[in-house]
Amino acid sequence: MKIPIKGYVLLVITTILIYLLDHPLGALPAIGRLLDPVNGCLANAEPVNKDFTADLKLPAVKGGATVWFDNRLVPHIHATNDHDLYFMEGYIHASFRLWQMDMETRAAAGRVSEVVGDKALAFDRKQRYKGMGYAAENSLRAMEADPRTKLVMDAYTEGINAYIATLNYRNYPFEYKLMGFAPEPYTNLKISLLLKYMADDLTGSTDDIALTYLRDILPKDELELLFPDRIQGSKPVIPEGTVFDKPSLTIPSAPADSVAFPHFAPADFGEPKVDGKGSNNWILSGSRTASGAPILCNDPHLALNLPSLWYEAQLQAPGINVYGASLPGTPGVVIGFNDSLTWGFTNNYRDVKDFYLIKEVEGNKNKYWFAGKQVYYTKRVEVIKVKGKPDIVDTINYTLHGPVTYAEQNAKAGGLRKPLAMCWMGHRASNEMLAIYLLNKAGSYNEFVNAILHFECPAQNMGYADRQGNIAIWGQGQFVNKWKDQGKYVMNGSDSATLWKELIPMRENPHALNPAQGYLCGANQINTDTTYPYNYNGAGWVNLRSWRINNLLKDRQKATVKDMMEMQQDTYSELAAGTLTCFLKKVDSLLSPEERKYADILKGWDYRLSSESEAASIFQIWWYFFNKDAYVLRFYKVPGQFLPLQERTMQLLQSDELLRFIDPPRSEKVTLNDILNPPVWIFKMPKRSLVEAIDSVTKLKSIIGAEWYKVKNTTISHLTKLPALSYDHIKIGGWGNTINAAKENHGPSWRMVVQMGKEIEAYGVYPGGQSGNPGSKYYASFLDDWAGGKYYRLDFMPNSASQNDSLIKYTWTIR
Amino acid sequence: MKFLLSIILIALLSAGAEFILPWWSCAVVCFLVALFAKQGGGKAFLMGFLSVGIFWLVAALMRDIPNEHILSSRMAALFKLPNYWMFIIVTVFIGGLVGGLSAWVGATLRPKTPNTSR
Numbered sequence: 001m002k003i004p005i006k007g008y009v010l011l012v013i014t015t016i017l018i019y020l021l022d023h024p025l026g027a028l029p030a031i032g033r034l035l036d037p038v039n040g041c042l043a044n045a046e047p048v049n050k051d052f053t054a055d056l057k058l059p060a061v062k063g064g065a066t067v068w069f070d071n072r073l074v075p076h077i078h079a080t081n082d083h084d085l086y087f088m089e090g091y092i093h094a095s096f097r098l099w100q101m102d103m104e105t106r107a108a109a110g111r112v113s114e115v116v117g118d119k120a121l122a123f124d125r126k127q128r129y130k131g132m133g134y135a136a137e138n139s140l141r142a143m144e145a146d147p148r149t150k151l152v153m154d155a156y157t158e159g160i161n162a163y164i165a166t167l168n169y170r171n172y173p174f175e176y177k178l179m180g181f182a183p184e185p186y187t188n189l190k191i192s193l194l195l196k197y198m199a200d201d202l203t204g205s206t207d208d209i210a211l212t213y214l215r216d217i218l219p220k221d222e223l224e225l226l227f228p229d230r231i232q233g234s235k236p237v238i239p240e241g242t243v244f245d246k247p248s249l250t251i252p253s254a255p256a257d258s259v260a261f262p263h264f265a266p267a268d269f270g271e272p273k274v275d276g277k278g279s280n281n282w283i284l285s286g287s288r289t290a291s292g293a294p295i296l297c298n299d300p301h302l303a304l305n306l307p308s309l310w311y312e313a314q315l316q317a318p319g320i321n322v323y324g325a326s327l328p329g330t331p332g333v334v335i336g337f338n339d340s341l342t343w344g345f346t347n348n349y350r351d352v353k354d355f356y357l358i359k360e361v362e363g364n365k366n367k368y369w370f371a372g373k374q375v376y377y378t379k380r381v382e383v384i385k386v387k388g389k390p391d392i393v394d395t396i397n398y399t400l401h402g403p404v405t406y407a408e409q410n411a412k413a414g415g416l417r418k419p420l421a422m423c424w425m426g427h428r429a430s431n432e433m434l435a436i437y438l439l440n441k442a443g444s445y446n447e448f449v450n451a452i453l454h455f456e457c458p459a460q461n462m463g464y465a466d467r468q469g470n471i472a473i474w475g476q477g478q479f480v481n482k483w484k485d486q487g488k489y490v491m492n493g494s495d496s497a498t499l500w501k502e503l504i505p506m507r508e509n510p511h512a513l514n515p516a517q518g519y520l521c522g523a524n525q526i527n528t529d530t531t532y533p534y535n536y537n538g539a540g541w542v543n544l545r546s547w548r549i550n551n552l553l554k555d556r557q558k559a560t561v562k563d564m565m566e567m568q569q570d571t572y573s574e575l576a577a578g579t580l581t582c583f584l585k586k587v588d589s590l591l592s593p594e595e596r597k598y599a600d601i602l603k604g605w606d607y608r609l610s611s612e613s614e615a616a617s618i619f620q621i622w623w624y625f626f627n628k629d630a631y632v633l634r635f636y637k638v639p640g641q642f643l644p645l646q647e648r649t650m651q652l653l654q655s656d657e658l659l660r661f662i663d664p665p666r667s668e669k670v671t672l673n674d675i676l677n678p679p680v681w682i683f684k685m686p687k688r689s690l691v692e693a694i695d696s697v698t699k700l701k702s703i704i705g706a707e708w709y710k711v712k713n714t715t716i717s718h719l720t721k722l723p724a725l726s727y728d729h730i731k732i733g734g735w736g737n738t739i740n741a742a743k744e745n746h747g748p749s750w751r752m753v754v755q756m757g758k759e760i761e762a763y764g765v766y767p768g769g770q771s772g773n774p775g776s777k778y779y780a781s782f783l784d785d786w787a788g789g790k791y792y793r794l795d796f797m798p799n800s801a802s803q804n805d806s807l808i809k810y811t812w813t814i815r
Numbered sequence: 816m817k818f819l820l821s822i823i824l825i826a827l828l829s830a831g832a833e834f835i836l837p838w839w840s841c842a843v844v845c846f847l848v849a850l851f852a853k854q855g856g857g858k859a860f861l862m863g864f865l866s867v868g869i870f871w872l873v874a875a876l877m878r879d880i881p882n883e884h885i886l887s888s889r890m891a892a893l894f895k896l897p898n899y900w901m902f903i904i905v906t907v908f909i910g911g912l913v914g915g916l917s918a919w920v921g922a923t924l925r926p927k928t929p930n931t932s933r
Binding site for chain 1 (some may be wrong): 830833834837838839842853859871874875877878879881882883885886887889890892893903906908909912913916917919925926
């Protein structure tokens with residue numbers, strides 16, 4: 001009995017190899033587990049002709065249920081009570097989108113490091129310092145205190161967990177295998193977290209800090225010229241001339257400037273900037289449509305990812321029959337229509353996030369100054385689990401304004417190197433779930449209004465149309481009765497005069513019902529004209545899209561759904577039209593023959609940012625350099641390179657007022673002669689931007705081509721950002737300044753056109769697919785049609801336990 | 816003939832094992848079969864390599880063909896491989912390697928009685 005030494009050596013080598021293949025190595029997943037064709041990734045290779053038909057035994061579904069999947073794999077769920085309905089919605093969301101729900105709620109809570117390691121630590125800490133968990137816990141209490149939402153959420157979570165209970169490694173969603181972690185039980189808190197994630201996404205950007213800086217460095221008249229509260233020519237969401245109710249609250253007067261606002265030195269600042277999210281929502285009354293029925297059009301512009309944020313679904317039970325875009329991870333339908341009415345959302349951008357400078361008590365880390373007294377912080381301990389590393393413990397100080405967001409990484413990532421507390425409407429306990437629940441069931445305008453009164457944050461412009469022919473829009477959200485400019489700049493946090501005080505009764509929010517003009521348009525512009533009694537300021541209002549929509553609708557008669565679909569694809573740039581003529585005239589005499597060639601391309605252009613347009617590329621690149629050259633020397637230190645709005649720059653270019661801001665090129669000195677005579681460099685500056693643009697376009701041509709879609713590179717990126725699971729260089733036109741606002745990774749996330757006639761005619765499309773599985777043919781099946789401007793007729797089935805519908809492909813019977 | 820039977824035996828046992836146990840159960844199967852099949856190390860390696868390789872190849876194709884290579888193409892892109900069949904080849908190679916080595920270990924750890932070491 002002899003075993004050669006070679007045997008032991010081989011045994012050790014083989015064991016090590018298997019061990020290595022069974023464990024992740026650095027960024028590499030566990031290769032053996034992943035490649036194993038029985039249990040690994042290939043187990044997620046879904047047959048293209050998979051039959052989804054199923055008989056499910058789900059004892060929790062007491063009344064039984066049926067789910068019909070149509071040819072696009074959209075589920076139409078029929079249940080006999082609310083519990084069973086939302087249970088099934090949870091079960092189905094989990095069946096098709098579980099990993100995404102898991103990741104998004106982790107992202108909301110700042111728990112990404114737990115599964116990807118310390119590369120996500122900075123992100124997680126940012127989420128914690130914003131108070132995301134605090135906000136979600138507050139709202140969870142409000143949502144669970146209401147028996148209606150408690151029932152909906154419990155049922156929904158139960159449904160998700162019932163699905164998770166059926167899983168073993170082999171049928172885990174693909175990404176769990178790739179990233180090497182396992183699904184965890186869903187909770188009602190996660191629903192709340194996801195809603196706060198959306199709230200943060202939509203009220204996240206703030207100009208307060210940049211404006212505070214600008215306010216101190218710019219003369220008052222220049223500040224107003226560059227950053228006016230209201231852009232001239234803006235067309236508010238609530239049409240001008242709408243009569244507002246008398247305010248029930250007294251409008252507070254502003255405290256003395258010296259009390260209200262602190263001042264900062266340039267050295268107090270760091271850097272960057274996030275771009276706003278925009279959306280379009282327009283509604284035509286029957287007087288302007290060919291059919292005589294109102295049409296509502298909505299395309300919320302959000303991050304474009306795979307799996308998509310949205311999941312199409314129809315929900316049926318006694319008292320509810322609703323179809324639209326649901327948000328996997330939360331119950332109900334967020335944007336859509338039911339038997340009686342349709343609604344859409346665009347971001348409202350009234351400022352609901354303010355910052356306060358905290359005066360720390362010197363030598364005592366536990367206290368800060370407020371109203372002449374020392375006050376203790378409330379401490380909240382955040383434990384961040386990090387994969388493969390010890391836990392990180394952060395203690396976050398909460399003042400009576402909100403959490404102190406200042407931390408080491410905040411100082412790096414952006415803004416002010418001083419302790420700032422954030423006061424955010426999203427931190428407050430609110431029950432948007434109830435708004436969605438009631439909205440899904442609403443049968444009339446009054447019920448619509450009663451539903452949305454529960455929608456506090458993120459504030460939305462909510463468009464409405466019904467089968468009675470009514471159209472409406474509400475600038476909806478919970479707002480504070482502010483004094484003028486309250487919260488426009490960073491405020492002094494140690495004085496009680498700057499506190500948020502009374503809340504404006506939500507029924508007094510600006511709204512318009514059946515306006516004389518026969519249409520309504522919300523595209524993230526200012527909410528009202530100057531007659532609205534309460535003070536408010538914006539946090540991201542823009543005008544270019546609203547101008548275009550108003551121009552297209554103001555003389556529009558006999559509009560059809562097809563016209564409206566075409567309008568959602570519109571790529572005409574008001575910005576290009578408003579700047580180019582004026583600019584080309586200014587530089588005309590300075591051009592070389594080569595430059596003139598490009599100038600002629602721009603002159604002959606129709607101002608449409610269509611996908612193959614080369615002129616569009618030249619324009620967008622020129623505009624980038626033009627802004628840079630016009631402002632950069634003066635403004636490069638502004639936090640986030642916060643620049644005037646593009647439309648404002650356009651107006652200043654048209655009026656020649658821009659010239660006073662243009663600094664000389666570094667190589668040129670300003671001489672006395674320059675000041676006495678029209679300085680030469682002022683006229684050279686605009687031309688320089690054209691030369692720079694031509695240079696870039698020439699280079700691009702030789703690398704990827706100068707067609708606009710190649711230059712802008714709209715990418716629908718998988719949530720992991722892995723190119724193998726993403727789609728880039730999507731052939732689509734448009735940009736943020738056009739109705740079809742397809743940017744690099746933001747754009748129309750759900751296009752919907754609904755005509756509320758006797759028969760409901762609804763169309764929709766989103767850039768993704770119903771399945772979140774990268775191994776499914778339904779993963780990105782709508783992408784090409786979305787890019788090409790095509791729509792699907794949404795199959796709205798009658799509220800019935802049996803259906804006779806030729807589009808039904810698979811049926812789930814639940815007993 | 817015995818060699819061929821061993822290959823079929825391992826492939827079937829591995830398939831059964833992997834349906835209820837982790838992926839590396841195929842290695843245990845190779846090891847055990849090689850422990851009892853009287854053959855040299857080189858032949859054992861070939862046996863293990865072929866049996867797990869064939870099993871993984873068949874299993875992969877059974878998943879990949881009805882899927883029309885959607886997932887295998889993505890995996891190939893993920894690992895910077897030129898196309899989906901390269902991904903299948905890498906899969907089969909890794910499975911084969913694990914099977915081959917395990918069988919080899921089994922063969923060399925087999926107690927050498929005078930009968931067999933002849």
